[in-house]
Amino acid sequence: MKYGFVFPRADAYKAIEFAKVAEDAGWDAFFFWEPTYGIDAWVTLAAIARETKKIRLGTLLSPISRMRPWKIASDVLTLDILSNGRVTLCVGLGAIDTGFEELGEETDRKTRAELLDEGLDIMIGLWNWDLSNYEGKHYKIKNLKECEFFTRHPPPKLIQRPRVPIWVVGAWPARKSMERTMKYDGIIPTIKNKQGEFEKITPDHVREICAYVNEHRSSISTFDIIIEGMTPGDNSVATKSIVTPFAEAGATWWIESDWVTPDLTKVLERVKQGPPN
Numbered sequence: 001m002k003y004g005f006v007f008p009r010a011d012a013y014k015a016i017e018f019a020k021v022a023e024d025a026g027w028d029a030f031f032f033w034e035p036t037y038g039i040d041a042w043v044t045l046a047a048i049a050r051e052t053k054k055i056r057l058g059t060l061l062s063p064i065s066r067m068r069p070w071k072i073a074s075d076v077l078t079l080d081i082l083s084n085g086r087v088t089l090c091v092g093l094g095a096i097d098t099g100f101e102e103l104g105e106e107t108d109r110k111t112r113a114e115l116l117d118e119g120l121d122i123m124i125g126l127w128n129w130d131l132s133n134y135e136g137k138h139y140k141i142k143n144l145k146e147c148e149f150f151t152r153h154p155p156p157k158l159i160q161r162p163r164v165p166i167w168v169v170g171a172w173p174a175r176k177s178m179e180r181t182m183k184y185d186g187i188i189p190t191i192k193n194k195q196g197e198f199e200k201i202t203p204d205h206v207r208e209i210c211a212y213v214n215e216h217r218s219s220i221s222t223f224d225i226i227i228e229g230m231t232p233g234d235n236s237v238a239t240k241s242i243v244t245p246f247a248e249a250g251a252t253w254w255i256e257s258d259w260v261t262p263d264l265t266k267v268l269e270r271v272k273q274g275p276p277n
Contacts, residue, residue, distance in 0.1 A: 021268065032060070076164055141234070167187065
């Protein structure tokens, strides 16, 4: 299992400080949330990329439905180059209570799912530079390869091959949501019961997801299962009791996600204590 940390505040300078500490403490990845308005995640991660050497970097997460696919594709491409191939892209529908309605963003769940699917298709096509025309419900691209500007100024290629890893929020066991995640490189699972309500994920859910992945993934490439939670860095026994059952069930990443502690000094102390391995 690998371990990441998501920075829980809107503070670019503190994020850079935390990322450097996280790298020194042995964490495998550092994530920054992407608000509808506020500190820009990609600018912040670009600054972190120049201050770190090996820790992976990414958003947790990017709601593609409210982003132009070519803009987010450019952000990822740029960070992949600046970090020398250390980017992981986490995507999902996003939480509409973060200003979607107030800022005029799409709030309908089905439409946001369509925008996510089309956005990912376009982003991957742009990175591969094999996209000239696209006819979707929401996006249309025409004769992009014939554009004189791109002929004169072709964009660079990604450092990572065949592309950056993409982790997708997937609602288990919703069929359409799970089918989407199988196309990519990892799932950030949410659990939806028969009543349509979300509930806390358990190791048993992870085992069910692993079985589904093994049955439905056509690719032999690595597929990650990502769990978010909190562990006490000063109590190895308690930490083991929290993390080990998920690891044994098949989870491959643990993301330390502390959105409740008001004192950043205490959060930094947890980062310094290192990952729960």
